[in-house]
Amino acid sequence: MRAIVVNEVGGPEVLEWAEIEDVRPGPGELLIETAAAGVNFIEIYQRSGVYQVDLPFTPGTEAAGTVVEVGAGVTGFAPGDRVATSTALATYAERFAIAADQVARVPDWLDLETAAALPLQGCTAHYLATSAAHPQPGETVLVHAGAGGIGQVLTQLLVARGVRVLTTASTEAKQQLSLDAGAMMSFGYEGFAERARE
Structure with missing residues (x-):
């Protein structure tokens, strides 16, 4: 073979x-x-x-x-x-x-x-959403690298649970991917802490 x-x-x-x-x-x-x-x-x-x-x-x-x-x-x-x-x-x-x-x-x-393409990224995202952290509906979570495979799946899982998701991503195109996955807001890495607090 x-x-x-x-x-x-x-x-x-x-x-x-x-x-x-x-x-x-x-x-x-x-x-x-x-x-x-x-x-x-x-x-x-x-x-x-x-x-x-x-x-x-x-x-x-x-x-x-x-x-x-x-x-x-x-x-x-x-x-x-x-x-x-x-x-x-x-x-x-x-x-x-x-x-x-x-x-x-x-x-x-x-x-x-x-x-x-799903098992490793999907299992990692599920672990982060359910075992590593326990965000509750209505809470806000910041996901770094929101346009990556794990970031997009994690965003979808969190949004499905009623969690508000903010993401970081390096370009406007990647920020749009995060928004398409369900993030309520996505921004660049520089000054992300201030942006997340707004």
Whole structure:
């Protein structure tokens, strides 16, 4: 099967297509045909050498796709099921294997490309909204980097809970993304504390 392989640390130019050995699901695992894989800082840090990994390796922890094979002992999943994960290894490949308890079903109304981009950012935003802080309806929260993936999802989660959201973003276009996500106000980083207090 084909996969993206990193043989040496560096910039994006070190990502190369290669033929690698087919993956098979072990007991308790699913074999997933990759529809899309997320690109997160972990992949960039591994590729560039910030995080040390054994070379060569196939990047990727987040992906969405279709179950093509079910390993021994797995119940509740069948070939054709659409799933997503943020805890896999080597998702920059045509197929990857993962423990069945590490995937979530993707509803029919959500395309797999979007589903591949949601798990890590969505789980982080949910954690921030429900565990790290406990904003109540009517309170005001400042979200930095409101136009980023986590910032946009966090804004939507907070607004849905009745929280007023202010965001920071570096450009007017990014500030508009924050507003489109539901922020009541978005402004640049310089002087943000004063702006938030207004």
